[in-house]
Amino acid sequence: MEYNFREIEAKWQKKWSNEEPFRAINDSDKPKYYVLSMFPYPSGAGLHVGHPLGYIAGDIYARFKRHKGFNVLHPMGYDSFGLPAEQYAIQTGQHPAKTTDQNIKRYREQLDQLGFSFDWNREVRTSDPTYYKWTQWVFIQLYDSWYDKQVDKALPIQNLVSKFETEGNSGIDAVCDDDTPRFSATEWKHFSEADKQRILLKYRLTYLADAEVNWCPALGTVLANDEIVNGVSERGGHPVIRKKMTQWMMRITAYAQRLLDGLDTIDWPQPLKDSQTNWIGRSEGASVSFKVKSHDAVIEVFTTRPDTIFGASFMTLAPEHELVQKITSSEQKAEVDAYIEATSKRSERDRMADVKTISGAFTGAYAEHPFTKEPVPIWIGDYVLAGYGTGAVMSVPCGDQRDYDFAKHFGIDIPNIFEGVDIAEEAFVDKANTIIANSDFLNGLNFKEATRKVIDELEQLGQGQGKINYRLRDAVFSRQRYWGEPFPVYYDANGLPQMLAEEHLPLQLPEVEKYLPTETGDPPLGNATAWAWDTTTNTVVSNEKIDRIRVFPLELNTMPGWAGSSQYFNRYMDPKNDEAIYSEEAIEYWEDVDLYIGGSEHATGHLLYSRFWQKFLFDRGIAPKDEFARKLINQGMITGTSAFVYKDQNSNKIYSKGLVSGNKVNPIHADVSFVNASDELDVEGFKKWRPDLADAEYVLEAGKFIVGREVEKMSKSKYNVVNPDAICEQYGADSLRLYEMFLGPLEQSKPWNTAGITGVHSFLKKLWKLYLGVDENEPTNENLKTLHKTIKKVEEDIENFSFNTSVATFMICVNEITAQKCSSKAVLESLAILVSPYAPHIAEELWERMGHTTSISAAAFPKFEEKYLVESSKEYPISFNGKLRFKLELPLDMGKDDIEKAVMAHEKTHEQLQGRTPKKVIVVPGKIVNIVG
RNA sequence: GCCUCGGUGGCGGAACUGGUAGACGCGCUGGAUUCAAAAUCCAGUUCUUUCGGGAGUGUGGGUUCGAUUCCCACCCGAGGUACCA
Known part of the structure; x- marks a missing residue:
């Protein structure tokens, strides 16, 4: 009886689909x-x-x-x-x-x-729609919430409104926009309804804002930071520019600290936790305000090194910083404007790619050092990013390499404020070994002490305080696309957003003629003719009915x-x-x-x-x-194993791999389906596939054409894609499942090579054969030992997600049981259950053939019993100076001294020692004997 | 640059808390079966060797009776991230 995997797999797949044995119940x-x-x-x-x-x-x-x-x-x-x-x-x-x-x-x-x-x-x-109804619903919940820092959680917005009504917002510690004004309860009550809504938007966890966004002209949409890779769009690789647009935002920054802290409570891979940690980018330091001389202005900076404040010999603002226009002196204006003009022309990508070029301009203005009251020149430079911190830094060239390079380039003073450190060549950035000098009240202190002290002093002056800054930005939540969730939002007479009531969800995506942006530059939903909300009937109606009294326009963006x-x-x-x-x-x-x-x-x-x-x-x-x-x-990536033929650059010859040397050749991808397990190319098939190379001369070696192989990402363009359908057709799903696991550890990336699948396939055939003559015989001790060894290993492996080693264990088990000529039902039933998670079809079939009428998936996992593995003797490895020389079978219950005696008495020991007396004999009972000397 | 993961035969990989390196499979070699092939089965397969042995887990050092495993320095590869103040 052959192992007919096609029939078996089709049979069980049908059965599972009819009988639904995997249906989960909620109780x-x-x-x-x-x-x-x-x-x-x-x-x-x-x-x-x-x-x-x-x-x-x-x-x-x-x-x-x-x-x-x-x-x-x-x-x-x-x-x-x-x-x-x-x-x-x-x-x-x-x-x-x-x-x-x-x-x-x-x-x-x-x-x-x-x-x-x-x-x-x-x-x-x-x-x-039945699903995205609830996506829209969560969006509304976010809109109806604010983040209270005092209790460190999100609360209903209504709760914030009542606070405003009784105490204004001065006593409230909330996550909100930076430009949120202060107001009293009375002021709140006198605000218009529209103003109240505008204020609340500054607190809501999802809100509308004019944000600098990543606009991708080719895709016609904005992209989130994580959708941009190396300055271009993740999908398609299109350029991305900065643009100011009104967008829905998610106030994820409210959760920055908790997202960080939560990582300690979950069992996730370290690299993944690390990249989230980096992405959130927490840094601890101080915010310091510098007064600008002869202007009514202050520059806020964030620094992680407030201890180095006496080394600040200039300030640098991002070219986009709002103060730049205000404080630039008339003499410097031309230079500053030229610089701003030049930087705005550089794309984000240019700026990122080119980190070596130092550029900047002096504004002609000076800030006042909070302690020394000395003037500090204010520069602008594009190495300061508008989007991070406050877009301004206090530049301490002796303690920061970028400031150092900038100072050197423009000939700015580099005062040294570190004890016993030479800064002639580069900045000194080693926090741990810092001792501060030339810094008034900070002299002699280390990083920690100086930081604490300087923050105290800044607070006294009212010019700074300790601060924690995050790199994480609020997430842009609008996309100018058609194929996404519509926002459950319409815009009222004031142009302010209003949520649809929960009972009117889902707001369904409208039909459009075209999926491109409209001629006026609106997102694709702008093409919809019926995309207005009638607040009396609570339905979507034709745009013509918009009167901004009862019928309002709906949001045109969709969700990401x-x-x-x-x-x-x-x-x-x-x-x-x-x-x-x-x-x-x-x-x-x-x-x-x-x-x-x-x-x-x-x-x-x-x-x-x-x-x-x-x-x-x-x-x-x-x-x-x-x-x-x-x-x-x-899970790791499965990479492809590409195949190459080598075309001679000077002739019409195509070489087999071994004949390349000495010839100038171009490697050409060959589709892997034309290559067999021994890397031989089906030349005729290849010619049909590449008619342009059909008349070339194929130079064989030993009568065969051998391809070169290389591991690359699996992709259509590299002709190394292997389709699971073809594998299932030829070997079956069980073979594919086993082989994918057998390739190596789940988390590692590893190359696919179809040739190897014959190994697991013939394992399944051997397994099948074992069950052809199942009998009721009592299993022997040997049978049970093999079985229980397997149960133990497989259970451990699954719990450790080490699926590759289980497959090897199954192979060993089947090899042993076959050699033992075991066909005992007691053993084979257990084995079928062990295998069934990996190769469920064959397991079900064997189970049924052994007379079971219910699915094997419900059978209890075999129970491991230690007693079958107890050995009475051990083949000890006997090594001399750590090197194995021979093996000796001894009883396991033999004591240390007796083992030593037995080993020392052995003739091979004498041979090895050749009359020498050993310095030391290490005996580890049950493990090893090592003779030193 | 920084962070993370990894480096073991021709290939994918195994080796528990330091204790017989190379399990299992592919490939390869030889043999059986066959008119022949496929399939199947058996034997061999880290390198080297004067067949006694010797060397060997990226490189160099260290700890240890003993290191793929622990420590230090370095090299290489993959992934993430990057003027983040």
């Missing part, structure tokens, strides 16, 4: 376990062999947990709003919903054929890609609930994700925003946990 006596793999964006290209890696690992874990008696939630869905579908719509006119649907179908087929135990009843799609993915893990808990984002019972039961698996590329995007939303939901009592995922694993 169970069993302990819960929530395994989640990051949901995919359904791209048109479908899955390649690298994509399922994390899904397979998650599926193995989910299946294992079911065997262990847990009620497992293991859902899957689609992050189905996004740019590619919209770009495609722009090109072809096809509605993104349509292409997205097609792509999802294709994804589902591919996922289904891999045998995942997803609970498809819980599928979510971010582009589905990360909106939908910031709460999907919670929505899975109760995905069909139409009354609430999820029921209280559901979230009380599932609480949070126990295991989250996904790529590390989401470190500063999805994973940071989701943590922010979760903390917010927690503050507002909507979620019971303030971190959504306890443990997270980043």
